Amino acid sequence: MLSRVADSLYWMSRYLERAENTVRQLDVTMSLMLDPGGASAESRWHRLVAALGKPAGLEWEGDLEAMAERLIFDSANHASVTYCLNAARENARQVREEISTEQWQRLNRLYHQMHSPHAPTQARSNISDSLSAVVDGIHLFKGVSDTTMIHGQGWQFIRLGRYLERAYATATLLEVYQPELFIETDREQFGYQYLEQVGLLRCCTAFEAYCQVYTADLSPDRILEFLLLNRDFPHAIRYTVECIRLAVDSIQRTGGRRSPDELTAVIGRLHAMLGYTTIGEILAGDTAAFLHTIREQCMRVHELIYRYYVHYSIQSALAI
């Protein structure tokens, strides 16, 4: 597959995942505001922005609805949902011949939905509905991708983009949330504490899945264990790293002229770290540093994907 095409598919997928993540976190933040107790709107907003990786241009200005609208519709802001969807579509447009017509139509419909002149009005009247419509659109796109595309290299690059973005975003989210998780609260605050914990799980669509594994008994160490180390839940970091590993293996098998040793090594180490560490060990050590390492390793994986598949030097390629 052309390197440029792989690059576009990878970024198309990353941007979609990013849009979905932003939408979910915003939805959770907005619904937490409905309850009177707990943190102020301002501090919640700061936490949201931090969990999104502190993008510029989202400084608190006192009006939550206006801020939310900016985060959804301001196409000039690189963190906004619209910006991500535009970028995903632009990447798709550049590889229009590689993706299926169904995929393209699905993405195009989502794009036109966001750019409809009624979209901001609808969001103002019911933000939660508007946000779930976006998530629905992205889910439909993923479903159509899985059912209409050859599961070859292109599809693997789409998966690679999705899971790398997800691993990175989840690690960032946990890094921001974990100090608060462990703060002891008194009895009156208990209900609010519970809502906050559910909120964190919902940011990763993990609440119901968590209950199936641990029952509705929420505790900070279990939440962290679930989102970090669960082997079977698609938003847990361990699961996403496993998917990254499988995607790279598959790309390697279908191509297979040059072996990306360093890339396999970095992914393998990360995979082993998540597979063979217990939550007790993580909490006994420096949790923030642990999460930070995951983020760094994700960035390293990204760089190596570029070095092996996209921006390799001609000399190295001719030598083989």
Place this chain on the structure above:
Amino acid sequence: MSAGHPAEVETLFGDYPLDRAFDEMREPGGEVRPHYRALAETLARLPQEELQRCKQSAELSFLTQGITFTVYGREEGTERIFPYDLLPRLVTAQEWDRIERGLIQRITALNLFLRDVYFEAKILNDRVVPRELVYSCKHYRRQMRGLSVPRNVYIAVVGSDLLRLNSGEFVVLEDNLRVPSGVSYMLTNRRVMKRTFPQLFHSYGVRPIEHYPQLLLATLRSLAPEGRPEPNIVLLTPGVFNSAYFEHTYLARQMGIDLVEGRDLVTHDNIVYMRTTDGLKRVDVIYRRVDDDFSDPLIFRADSALGCSGLFNAYRAGNVTVTNAFGTGLADDKALYAYVPRIIRYYLGEDAILPNVETFLLTEERERRHVLANLDKLVVKAVGESGGYGMLIGPHSTARQREEFARQIEANPRNYIAQPTLDFSRAPCLIGDHLEPRHVDLRPYILFGDKVNIVPGGLTRVALEKGSLVVNSSQGGGSKDTWVLE
């Protein structure tokens, strides 16, 4: 309207004007032409709401499919759907037979002409075509002198523009021998039409066009360099900002070949490679949709980043086929166009089956004087332009525009030609809730590889603005499906 037509047909037409211009659907007396009758009756029977629903569903289908084109020179809203008219344009088997023979003759002669001009130049020595006309053409490529191309095919993909005059006769307006576009609209129009009017389509017995991508692939394969039995064929696009980008992706997908940009290609030892996730892969045939000028910065325009450095040397070494060949724009020059009937007679010993439009060469003193005196009646075109750019339409121009063109003609007469303002044919279009006639042309697509292939039909372009003569999509034109009948 004559007796025997249902009353609904008459209400459908309302006050549909008929004048000197040939109407595709109706005879001068107002009767619907025999092959259009079934269409007229179907339309008349459709309730108005149903007709509007069909139109909307067709438009929505274009939008969600992302069948759009880019308009240059405007910042916002650069991506638009290509306006589409619901009513098909019908061509009878007899009319098509003549068009097909005429186009095969023309393309064959033009290929022989290019081969001759870049080798012995017999036609110039015999003074059939003036030497200075060829050598002053900005699309003449001296790099092509004495360079053989596979099967001697210079022009493999053509989309000629035909018009139909008052007499009902088809004439060739332009040959478009460089990178003609629009074939994807022909194919998608057909798909939308089949969905919109399935029964009507079935009852008409329309000849299929859907195999065009397969024919194009076979054509490209037949032009592969020798010793490359399983050629790697790619389509070279200038990229996502090109107005025809949708078409490039569409064709690549339909043919199952890679769509490459200049930055995907590298040359080494006169071999062209593309960068893949699996290292470098050799490229054998390039169907380019990039103009000569932008193809190789080492040979042509040095400031272009759209092409690939070293491409021309690989081409010269015979390691890669690029089609259409470089330098074909020469035979596309609007001044050389005037000589095409003579070119056909010279190489094939036949008269042109499809005539030319009368053309005044401004390098000729007498013709120039005539043109300058009649600018308000004529159409003036820059010889090297296409897409409706660089054009003066006399009857629709202002005195200032005419002065400006007169000045430019005096300064550089070789750069312009003039033609009479043609009263070319009109076809009914659905405008609002009734039918109105609009000017149409016809662009069939011709493929020349080991043999000539023309899919029956083409793109009928429509000047959607009332009274307008400009059909180019960049200037407010739209399109219709074209049905060639069995």
